Amino acid sequence: MKHYITIGTSQLGRMAPNTALNFLLSGIAILTMSTKKPSLSQLLIGSFLGTVIMGLGSVAFLGYLSNVEAAYGWGNLTKMAIHTSTGFIAVGLVLILEARYFSWQIQQKIPSVVLPLILSVLGFTITICLWQTLYATELYITNQHGIKTKNFVAEGILIFGGLFSIVIAIAVWFAIRSREQLEALRLAQAEILILNQQLEKMSYLDGLTEIPNRRSFNAVIEKELARACRYQHSIALILLDIDYFKAYNDYYSSPMSFVDFFGLWKDTSMGCPSTNHLGLLYGHQMGDYCLQQVAHTISSMAQRKTDMATRYGGEEFALLFPDTTLIDAKKIAAMTLQAIADLNIPHEKSKVSNVVTVSAGLSVCIPSLDTKIEELILHADQALYEAKAQGRSCIVTN
Structure with missing residues (x-):
């Protein structure tokens, strides 16, 4: 048999550090939400940990698609496998959905700001990981005269990704608030309609004898x-x-x-x-x-x-x-x-x-x-x- 592992790692056969980190975060999230009736703060912690796990898995998966080794490997340490990264994307998503399900089950509404925060955490996680990847692989470029100059793509990704995460979070928050206001308006209109029907019914009844007037x-x-x-x-x-x-x-x-x-x-x-x-x-x-x-x-x-x-x-x-x-x-x-x-x-x-x-x-x-x-x-x-x-x-x- 011929071996297929060609990674020059200092810890051959060991688990990749980003894989270990994701397992650790997954365990903490599951432990946090494993109580019989988790509180709202426990559900929020589980949601944010699931977001970080999903972000790390997404960066590793994008690294395989773009053939950028630094996205799924840290230095000479063991690299995260592509099926592992895909699995952690699913695990992170399941943790987020599980927190939403528990909040519905215990009849505790998650504040409207949580989803924008989750998206911003996801955006910043992906942005920082991509920035680290580009910073490690493309710190300098060589021009046509053979002179090395600094590559500002990594800094651009960091700035743009951070701003984009903030904008997306704000946009989603406004969308959720608008939906909540529309729902509140619809409920208010329905309540007003019921009250009007009751008032109309009362207007056809005699107040003293309670028979038709x-x-x-x-x-x-x-x-x-x-x-x-x-x-x-x-x-x-x-x-x-x-x-x-x-x-x-x-x-x-x-x-x-x-x-x-x-x-x-x-x-x-x-x-x-x-x-x-x-x-x-x-x-x-x-x-x-x-x-x-x-x-x-x-x-x-x-x-x-x-x-x-x-x-x-x-x-x-x-x-x-x-x-x-x-x-x-x-x-x-x-x-x-x-x-x-x-x-x-x-x-x-x-x-x-x-x-x-x-x-x-x-x-x-x-x-x-x-x-x-x-x-x-x-x-x-x-x-x-x-x-x-x-x-x-x-x-x-x-």
């Missing part, structure tokens, strides 16, 4: 009236008004003990309501609570998706039932009046009952092209006025 009612009745006209279906509207609600709000009972106060309300579905001070039975605070209970009961009557219960204004509510006959609408209205009476909300100032009751005006029609929303509402309102005139707590159909 008059604005929502106007939008729905217009759509349902047009649909009923198209398919020639009947549409029913019930307007309801709490009887003597102003008297309820204005009435205050004489002071009573807490035991009597609680005993008066413990059998009702409302439980014991809060008051401004002990002894107040009604008043505006209790009036609001009464509105909430009545609204909840009226809303429970809207069983279908197309049915709608709304607070029409003040103590007045509306029930809209598309594709509903007069008979069915009367049954629903009667059920509503009974359900509200069954709440047993005390009302000493009512002239029709000792509990809160409502009056109802009902209007049902099969609309034509000439039918207007105002007409349907007017008929229901007139029926409600007639119900009040007839003594309240009753239903009138118009």
Whole structure:
């Protein structure tokens, strides 16, 4: 067999020093990131060590491509093999990617400045290694007159490579910051859109009773009236008004003990309501609570998706039932009046009952092209006025 090693090295058969350095840096990087939950500083150290390893391997690999021995060998010591340099390029890259993976796994975001620093370290590592290579091999050149002059290519590589590394790092940092700002802007826009949707939804709900308000009612009745006209279906509207609600709000009972106060309300579905001070039975605070209970009961009557219960204004509510006959609408209205009476909300100032009751005006029609929303509402309102005139707590159909 004929030997193929022709390197005049002082340490024949020994590992190349740049190979040993890369193994040492690789071991430190792996040891640093080998904990169960590496910290951010450990990941940064691993990334920078991987960058240096990748830089040293890249310089050695470029040395083989350009046939510059000083790039993969240091003096007369053993040279790094080309497959070794290629392997360390891969090892350095894997270490960098592994640090990024760990940062994602532990949900710790690596600062945006890290990647520019990694690129600058890589650039400076390659630049310094190339400068050392050129400085060792081409320190002097001989001109046509046989005079040796200094070769400034190495110094030029050092200056240009250093500036280039800095510029690339700055450019990448600006690119990352721009992307982060665009992402933050996109998230802010999405959040604003969600907030706008929530605000729009809230604008269609009554703040006190949390059922649809008059604005929502106007939008729905217009759509349902047009649909009923198209398919020639009947549409029913019930307007309801709490009887003597102003008297309820204005009435205050004489002071009573807490035991009597609680005993008066413990059998009702409302439980014991809060008051401004002990002894107040009604008043505006209790009036609001009464509105909430009545609204909840009226809303429970809207069983279908197309049915709608709304607070029409003040103590007045509306029930809209598309594709509903007069008979069915009367049954629903009667059920509503009974359900509200069954709440047993005390009302000493009512002239029709000792509990809160409502009056109802009902209007049902099969609309034509000439039918207007105002007409349907007017008929229901007139029926409600007639119900009040007839003594309240009753239903009138118009």
